[in-house]
Amino acid sequence: MRPVGSKYLLEEPLGRGATGTVWRARQRETAGAEAAVAGQPGETVAIKVLKEELANDADVVMRFLRERSVLLRLTHENIVRTRDLVVEGDLLALVMDLIDGPDLHRYLRENGPLTPVAASLLTAQIADALAASHADGVVHRDLKPANVLLDERDGRMHPMLTDFGIARLADSPGLTRTHEFVGTPAYVAPESAEGRPQTSAVDIYGAGILLYELVTGRPPFAGGTALEVLHRHLSEEPRRPTTVPAPLWTVMERCLRKDPDQRPSAENLARGLRAVAAGIGVHANSAQIAAADGVGALLAPDPAPAAVPETLGAADPTQVLPSNAGSYDPNAYDPAAATSVMRQSPGPNQGHGQGHGQGAGGADPTSVMPPVPPRPDGPPEPDGPHPWQSQLQAARDRNEQTQIQYLDPNDDPLRRRPQRQQQPPQQQQQRQPQRQQRQQPPQHQQYPPQQPQRYQQPPQQHQPQQRQQYAPPQQPQQPQPPAPRQPRQPRQRSSNPMRIPGLGCLKGCLFTVVLLIVASWLIWELTPLQDWVAQGKGYWEAIGDAISTVTDWVSELGNAADSGENVGN
Ligand SMILES: Nc1ncnc2c1ncn2[C@@H]1O[C@H](COP(=O)(O)OP(=O)(O)OP(=O)(O)O)[C@@H](O)[C@H]1O
Numbered sequence: 001m002r003p004v005g006s007k008y009l010l011e012e013p014l015g016r017g018a019t020g021t022v023w024r025a026r027q028r029e030t031a032g033a034e035a036a037v038a039g040q041p042g043e044t045v046a047i048k049v050l051k052e053e054l055a056n057d058a059d060v061v062m063r064f065l066r067e068r069s070v071l072l073r074l075t076h077e078n079i080v081r082t083r084d085l086v087v088e089g090d091l092l093a094l095v096m097d098l099i100d101g102p103d104l105h106r107y108l109r110e111n112g113p114l115t116p117v118a119a120s121l122l123t124a125q126i127a128d129a130l131a132a133s134h135a136d137g138v139v140h141r142d143l144k145p146a147n148v149l150l151d152e153r154d155g156r157m158h159p160m161l162t163d164f165g166i167a168r169l170a171d172s173p174g175l176t177r178t179h180e181f182v183g184t185p186a187y188v189a190p191e192s193a194e195g196r197p198q199t200s201a202v203d204i205y206g207a208g209i210l211l212y213e214l215v216t217g218r219p220p221f222a223g224g225t226a227l228e229v230l231h232r233h234l235s236e237e238p239r240r241p242t243t244v245p246a247p248l249w250t251v252m253e254r255c256l257r258k259d260p261d262q263r264p265s266a267e268n269l270a271r272g273l274r275a276v277a278a279g280i281g282v283h284a285n286s287a288q289i290a291a292a293d294g295v296g297a298l299l300a301p302d303p304a305p306a307a308v309p310e311t312l313g314a315a316d317p318t319q320v321l322p323s324n325a326g327s328y329d330p331n332a333y334d335p336a337a338a339t340s341v342m343r344q345s346p347g348p349n350q351g352h353g354q355g356h357g358q359g360a361g362g363a364d365p366t367s368v369m370p371p372v373p374p375r376p377d378g379p380p381e382p383d384g385p386h387p388w389q390s391q392l393q394a395a396r397d398r399n400e401q402t403q404i405q406y407l408d409p410n411d412d413p414l415r416r417r418p419q420r421q422q423q424p425p426q427q428q429q430q431r432q433p434q435r436q437q438r439q440q441p442p443q444h445q446q447y448p449p450q451q452p453q454r455y456q457q458p459p460q461q462h463q464p465q466q467r468q469q470y471a472p473p474q475q476p477q478q479p480q481p482p483a484p485r486q487p488r489q490p491r492q493r494s495s496n497p498m499r500i501p502g503l504g505c506l507k508g509c510l511f512t513v514v515l516l517i518v519a520s521w522l523i524w525e526l527t528p529l530q531d532w533v534a535q536g537k538g539y540w541e542a543i544g545d546a547i548s549t550v551t552d553w554v555s556e557l558g559n560a561a562d563s564g565e566n567v568g569n
Pocket of ligand 1: 014015016017018019020021022046048080096097098099100102103142146147149162163166
């Protein structure tokens with residue numbers, strides 16, 4: 001048994017994920033006032049111990065601390081309660097309520113798909129949890145069956161959403177140093193895959209995928225490599241499975257819209273799903289059936305989705321902690337600080353003075369203050385691109401046909417390729433930023449223009465060592481002008497006079513047949529063949545005659561020459 005801090009004791013691992021290991025643990029003593037739930041000695045809890053590379057990353061630690069008040073205050077009957085956050089030495093851990101039951105991923109694997117009614121009702125409860133968190137400005141961003149725990153209470157399955165905030169922590173460049181992917185491509189929204197600004201609509205997309213999987217047993221876009229799955233999210237429309245009733249498909253289709261602005265709010269999603277569940281059940285009355293058929297009317301696009309805060313500046317500890325860290329007070333709950341976390345990223349100086357509990361004294365700061373690695377010198381700068389973005393971008397650079405959405409017809413690689421050969425190198429270098437601008441759909445223009453810059457390489461001299469590691473591996477540092485095209489060699493004439501350019505097999509054969517006909521005609525006319533045929537001679541007899549004729553003719557020629565000489569003498 002391993003102690004976590006002074007208050008918890010890890011007993012046995014419950015499972016391992018991309019970001020850490022979840023343990024069954026026991027409370028040794030009552031937690032301090034910094035915990036949302038003090039707990040009793042002997043009480044069992046679940047503790048997610050984040051991976052070492054996360055815990056050793058200053059950015060992650062800062063976010064962890066910055067979001068602690070948000071995580072600790074998230075309470076809903078369908079959200080696994082975070083009781084405490086432990087930061088001690090190189091250990092980061094979330095203490096949660098222990099849920100007695102499988103996660104939804106395991107449940108599906110062991111029991112197969114749910115009925116459409118059950119799937120609708122279960123997803124409606126998840127939508128309730130999302131509605132509550134979105135109202136608080138918290139976007140989950142990693143919704144998937146593995147993050148839904150099924151609490152078995154009174155013989156009924158009660159879905160509990162977990163892992164809030166973890167996706168955001170895992171966005172840290174620190175993790176991308178060692179991992180290709182953070183999260184699960186099968187559940188990623190198109191805008192996340194493309195590195196566009198994210199809102200609470202990413203969770204609605206995740207709910208749509210989850211709903212689809214609950215009814216069919218598999219997510220709509222799966223199989224193949226992670227990149228292939230991401231491309232399918234971007235370009236492929238989901239198909240209605242035969243087992244999905246029409247009203248339920250209406251809900252799925254709305255959630256899975258590629259354009260996040262067309263997806264419904266979590267609240268309306270929950271209402272829509274309950275209307276569908278009532279209308280497709282065997283005991284549905286005509287009013288319920290009509291309501292389910294008209295579910296589309298309930299699923300209007302969400303007019304005000306919650307924004308995911310930009311990660312810009314998150315690496316800068318001064319935004320969340322006062323420079324005199326000793327005055328940092330983890331106990332104090334400061335709603336203003338939490339609100340600032342959930343807004344768009346403030347300017348470089350706005351974050352100062354908004355740290356949690358700044359200025360409030362009382363608690364021992366060493367109980368939560370981790371050793372913070374020295375901050376790299378230089379001005380704060382944007383985080384590197386998410387690993388998915390890097391890989392997608394690298395794939396685009398390798399093969400521009402992967403540019404699927406928001407593609408101007410003029411940018412169609414198939415059309416553009418001939419133009420590119422004629423372009424001077426300078427024009428080619430300008431193409432990249434143009435394409436980045438085009439990826440920004442107009443509806444996202446209210447966001448600060450940090451996102452489009454993510455794919456751009458910052459100037460080399462201002463790039464600290466750490467950031468350079470997040471550059472996409474295949475992405476060149478500077479666009480290279482294409483090598484000048486070699487002049488074409490003049491075409492060689494074939495030395496074979498019989499070769500007729502452009503003649504295929506058929507024409508060649510015809511030509512040969514004509515040759516044979518002419519040759520046989522000449523033989524027929526110029527040799528005694530006709531006579532031999534008329535005399536009915538056999539083949540060998542005719543050959544013998546021909547040979548004797550030739551020898552006679554040669555000897556006659558010889559005799560004639562001799563007699564000529566005699567006459568001369
Ligand atoms: N509060 C909890 N109570 C009981 N079991 C839990 C709790 N939280 C997680 N688990 C179990 O621990 C396992 C691992 O959880 P974890 O969240 O790390 O998995 P994951 O979601 O696949 O990982 P990640 O989100 O990091 O990719 C899960 O299978 C889940 O069943």
